[in-house]
Amino acid sequence: MASLRDIKRKIRVVKNIAQITQAMKMVAAAKLRRVQERVQKGKPYANTMAELVGTLAPSVKDFSHPLLTVRPVQSVMVVVISADKGLAGAYNSNLLRLAHRFVDSQIAQHGAANVRIVSLGRKANEYFAKRGYALTETFPAIGPDTPYDTIRAVSNTLTGQFSVGQVDEVYICYTEFVSALVQRPETVKFLPIEPPAAEEGDQKGGRSDFIFEPKIEELLGVLLPRYVETRVYQLLMEATASEYGARMTAMSAATKNAGEQIDNLTLIANRTRQAGITKDLLDIIGGSEALKG
Amino acid sequence: MATFTLSVVTPEREIFSAPVESIQAPGMEGSFGVLANHAPMVAALQPGLVRITDADGRELRLFVGGGFFQVSNNTAQLLADSAEFASDINAERAKQAEERALNRLAGKFEGEVLQRERATSALQRARARSRVAAGR
Numbered sequence: 558m559a560s561l562r563d564i565k566r567k568i569r570v571v572k573n574i575a576q577i578t579q580a581m582k583m584v585a586a587a588k589l590r591r592v593q594e595r596v597q598k599g600k601p602y603a604n605t606m607a608e609l610v611g612t613l614a615p616s617v618k619d620f621s622h623p624l625l626t627v628r629p630v631q632s633v634m635v636v637v638i639s640a641d642k643g644l645a646g647a648y649n650s651n652l653l654r655l656a657h658r659f660v661d662s663q664i665a666q667h668g669a670a671n672v673r674i675v676s677l678g679r680k681a682n683e684y685f686a687k688r689g690y691a692l693t694e695t696f697p698a699i700g701p702d703t704p705y706d707t708i709r710a711v712s713n714t715l716t717g718q719f720s721v722g723q724v725d726e727v728y729i730c731y732t733e734f735v736s737a738l739v740q741r742p743e744t745v746k747f748l749p750i751e752p753p754a755a756e757e758g759d760q761k762g763g764r765s766d767f768i769f770e771p772k773i774e775e776l777l778g779v780l781l782p783r784y785v786e787t788r789v790y791q792l793l794m795e796a797t798a799s800e801y802g803a804r805m806t807a808m809s810a811a812t813k814n815a816g817e818q819i820d821n822l823t824l825i826a827n828r829t830r831q832a833g834i835t836k837d838l839l840d841i842i843g844g845s846e847a848l849k850g
Numbered sequence: 851m852a853t854f855t856l857s858v859v860t861p862e863r864e865i866f867s868a869p870v871e872s873i874q875a876p877g878m879e880g881s882f883g884v885l886a887n888h889a890p891m892v893a894a895l896q897p898g899l900v901r902i903t904d905a906d907g908r909e910l911r912l913f914v915g916g917g918f919f920q921v922s923n924n925t926a927q928l929l930a931d932s933a934e935f936a937s938d939i940n941a942e943r944a945k946q947a948e949e950r951a952l953n954r955l956a957g958k959f960e961g962e963v964l965q966r967e968r969a970t971s972a973l974q975r976a977r978a979r980s981r982v983a984a985g986r
Contacts, residue, residue: 598863605859605927609892609920705861705932713968767922768891779878779894780918783931790861837926 561833564826568819572782575815581644589737589801596794600655600819603787610784613777618772620774623720624781625749632671633663634693634724636715636747637685637794638731639678641698646807648800649680652742656681656730659744660690663728675714677793698800699793712789716782719748731792732799738806740799745792750785852886853905854924860933866902866910874901875919876978877908886905890922897971897978899936900928911936913982915975932975936982944980951976 559567614620637656639649663672674690676682678698685692696711718724727748733741769776851871858866874883874899884891895917902910917930951973955966 599861601864602859602929605920605929606907609918609929613892696971713893715922766890768889768893770882770891770893771879776892776894776918783929786863 559825559829561826561829564822564829568822568826571815571818571822575812575819578808578811578815582805582812585645585801585805585808588701589798589805591821592794592798592801595701596791596798599787599790599794603791606780606784610777610780613773613780617773617777622775622778622781624716624785627749627754628722628725630667630725631671632667632724634673634675634715634718634727635663636729637673637677637681638729638793639676639681639684639698640800641679642808643680645800645804646810647767648740648803648807650686652730652732653684655742655744657684657688659728659730660685673718677711677796690817699799701795701797705790707792708790709786712782712786712792715789716785717750729792731796732803734798734802735793737802740803747788747792748785750781750788851907854886854888854921856926858900858914858928858930858933860930865933865935866912869894869905871903871905871907873903873928875928876900876914877919884921884926884948885905886918886924888921888924888926890961891920893917893919895928895930896941897975899982900933906924908952911982913939913979913984915979916971934979936985939979941980941983944976944983948973948980 635656637653639652643649660672660674669691673693674685675694675696676685676692677696679697682692682695694714696707699708715727719727726746728744729747730742730744733743735741853869853871856866856868856870856873857864872883872885874881875893876896878894878896881898882893895914897915898913900912900914902912904910912933912935914928914930915932917928917933920927920929930956955969955973957969
């Protein structure tokens with residue numbers, strides 16, 4: 558049986574761990590809130606943009622744009638959005654398992670040379686590099702304070718390779734944010750984009766009474782890349798929110814477990830202490846009895 | 851004077867939302883002005899100066915790095931790629947950014963058409979921004 562000193566040391570260690578996990582939980586909660594605020598602030602832009610594309614696109618017949626082109630699929634790009642750090646419960650492993658399976662199914666269809674993998678976050682990068690997959694491009698993970706320009710660069714990578722025809726489809730593996738407690742890994746087809754459906758009310762009148770400057774076709778041409786950007790931004794922010802949600806849950810569970818362990822260890826420590834006292838007493842009594850005799 | 855509602859939003863936040871008298875914006879096919887009761891319009895913008903006259907007749911100047919402008923039923927939205935009030939731009943730093951963009955464009959691109967295009971538009975943005983900062 559462990560000595561009292563060992564048990565006490567163990568209690569101290571677990572207490573320290575609990576303190577750290579508690580702090581990490583608070584940090585994750587604060588960051589989650591910041592991400593959500595950021596999403597909220599970006600809503601007006603994203604909504605107006607989607608509305609604009611949704612009402613303009615249907616009013617142009619036979620509109621073609623590099624980002625809308627559906628080609629026979631010979632090569633695909635898979636973008637995997639993970640975190641830089643672990644300690645977020647099953648966040649990374651769930652996502653990477655899904656991404657891995659998806660990448661393998663794509664490779665089976667198109668051959669390893671025709672599947673490009675782009676990773677965001679150190680975890681995805683390490684996961685695929687370790688298993689011998691070639692990564693076309695890697696980015697660090699996105700956080701609540703990542704400037705919009707960085708996100709634009711990510712978006713440009715996807716749209717750039719797609720519009721010059723290097724890849725015929727782009728998929729994104731990310732984690733959908735259902736709530737702070739529930740996150741669901743998902744794969745979505747990202748390019749070629751499908752313009753958002755116009756709302757019923759707008760459809761009737763159309764936008765034929767609008768003045769367009771430049772022509773509606775050109776206007777859509779500059780609008781679409783921006784629209785894609787906002788979609789990338791949304792997905793990235795959602796993945797980030799999921800990451801911090803998962804980390805918060807994981808750390809809160811860890812703190813709770815540490816508390817339980819402290820309770821158990823304290824119980825053992827008290828028992829050991831008591832057993833020690835009892836033994837000492839027996840020794841003394843035994844000794845004094847022997848002296849009497 | 852009659853006013854209409856204008857909001858200026860960037861992907862990150864809404865930077866302005868209030869009734870205004872007029873707005874002048876750098877359209878892709880030339881600068882244009884909008885007053886209240888303007889016909890419905892959608893326009894693409896290039897990097898440059900936006901002048902807003904607010905309901906009290908004060909003029910606000912801001913830089914937009916390209917974007918879109920939409921107006922209908924006396925409600926206008928300016929979707930800017932990036933936007934800053936002229937008073938918030940550090941003229942010195944804007945000048946430096948312009949020089950950096952110029953240097954980058956002077957570098958080699960080895961057939962990377964896309965990158966070259968990007969560097970060119972970065973320079974255009976930086977130029978327009980430092981012009982706005984300098985008050986021209």
